[in-house]
Amino acid sequence: MSLKSLTKDWEPMSYGFLDASAKREIRRKTLKAIAVPGCQMPYASREVPMARGWGTGGLQVSCTLINPKTTVKVIDQGADDSVNAASIRRFLARVSGAPTTTDTLKADLIQSRHRIPEEVLREDQILVLQVPNPEPLRPVQPNMSIARQMHADADYGRMWLQLYEQIVRSGRVMQGASYPSLVHGRFVMTPSPIPRWDVPKMHMAKHLTILSAGREKRIHAVPPFTRVEPLVFDDVPYRVEEHGDLTCTRSGAKGYFMNEIPQPDGTSTYEVSDSELGVKTIRSSEGETIDIGQTWYQNGEMAQ
C-alpha cells in the first residue's frame, strides 16, 4: 500500500471552496442550531476571499450547502444587482458550478443581507441570512460569559428594559432593525438586522432560515414552522414600518417595503426594496406573462 493510494489527487481547490472538514463542521453546527432553534452555536469561521463583515458567515453556509444542481440567488438589502450581491453570486457559481437566478421562486438557496424577499418562500427553499452581531444581549450585557448564563436562564428582562427605555425617551419603540425576537418560546435572537417589516415573515414560515455570523463565529437557525415572536409589551402592540401606502416610482408596486430616495428638492421618492419584485411588476405591466408568487404582505398588511 502506497501513500498515494490513501490520499486523493491534488486539486487546485476543494469543491465549494471550503475543504471537506470545514464543511463537515459547519453542517454539524447547522444541524445543532436547527435542533435548538434560536440558540447560537459557535463554529470555526474560516477565511474566505472576502473581508470579514461583508457576508463571510453567510458565504460559508452557502458554500457548505451548495451542489451543482442548487439554484442560487443572492440579495443585498433586497437588491440582486448590488456589487456585493453580484460578487458573491458570481463567486458561488464559480466555485460550485451551480446555476444562479434572480427569481425568488426559482431559487433553492437564497443568501441575503438584511432582507427577506417579499414573495413567500416554500418548504424546499433555504434562506441564509448574513449576521453582523448575533448576540442580542450585547447592548445590555457586554460580558459575554454572563450573557451566556442569561441565555441559559432565559433571563431576558433587560431586553424588555431596552424597549421600556425607548418608549420612555421617544414615546415609541425605536428599534428599527435587529428587533429582538423569541424563537420557539425559548431563546431570544437578533434576526440579522432585517427591518421590523420582515420579522413576522419568519413566524411559522415554511422555509428553513440559517443565520450565520462570520466575524463573530456563530450560527443560529429558525427551522420551518417555528414560532418567532418579537418581544412586545402586552399593552404596546408591535408595529412595522408604515410603507403600505407608498408606491414604487419605478415599478408602480404598492404595499411593500420601500427604500427612500431623497431628492434634491428635499422631498423623497420610494423604490420597492425587493428589486426582483419590482422588475417582475414592470414586466407584468408591459404585458409579459410573469409568475409573481404570493407575497407575505398584501396592501401593507401581513396576510394571515
Place this chain on the structure above:
Amino acid sequence: MMDAPKIVTTRPLLIARNVSKAYGDVQALSDVSATVYPGEVLGIVGESGSGKSTFLRSLNLEETPDTGSYTLDLPDVQGNLFDLDRYARRMLCATKIGIVYQNPHLGLLMKHSSSGNVAERLLVAGERRFSVLRDKARDALDASEFPLERMDAPPIELSGGMQQRVQLAKAIALEPALLLLDEPTTGLDVSVQALVLDTLKKLQQERKITMVIVSHDLGVIRTLSDRVMVMRRGKVVEQGLADQVFQDPQHAYTQQLVHAKL
C-alpha cells in the same frame, strides 16, 4: 379571675447558622449565626474587614459560604438556600430579597432611566405590561421620596442621595420579604444621610419590612435597629437588643466602639 394573656409565638423569618467563609488564608466569616424575626431590623456593626459585608452578600446569595446554613420562612422556599443552584438563587433574589448597595454603581444601570431601573426588577419577575411597570415604578419611587418629576432621569445625572433613593425604590418595588442594606448612607453628607435614614425609618414603620442593615456608623445602626450584632475579624463578638448593646456593652470591643463614638 382574669384569663391568662394569650401567647402568640412568631417564627423567625431568617435563620443563618454557623456561616463560615475563607478567601485563601483570610477567614472572612467564622461560625456566624443570626436570627431575624418578621418586621424586625437587625443592625450589623463592625470595623472595616470585620466580615459584615461578606455576611450580607451571603444573605443575598451572591456568595456561597464554605459551611453553614441559611433558611427563610416563606411559602415555596425550603431547605438550605446556600444549596440552591444559580437559577433558583436568581429567581429568589429577584422576587423575595431586595438589596441596597453602598456603591450605587453596583445596584443601578447608571445610564438607564431611574424608573427603568425600578422597572427592571419588575421585568425580571415577569411583568410585561408597560402601563403597570410605569405605575409601579412611580409608586416605588414615590415611597422612597424620590422627586417624581425626575423619574426618567438616569442615575448618573443624580446626586448620591438620589441614587440611593432609586436603589431603595428598586429594592422595595416587589415588596420583598427581606431588605438588605449595605452601608446605605456611607459617602453621603450628614444632612442627606438624615433624609435617607428618615425615609428608611418611615418605610419600615409603614410596610413592616424585615431589614438587615450593615454599617460601621453606630449612629445609623442605633437609629434603625431593633437588635444589633457586633462583628470583629469574621466573628460575632456580641449581639442583643439595640438599647442593651449600646447602653450596657459587654464585650471589650463593643465598649471600645461605643466609647469611641461617644
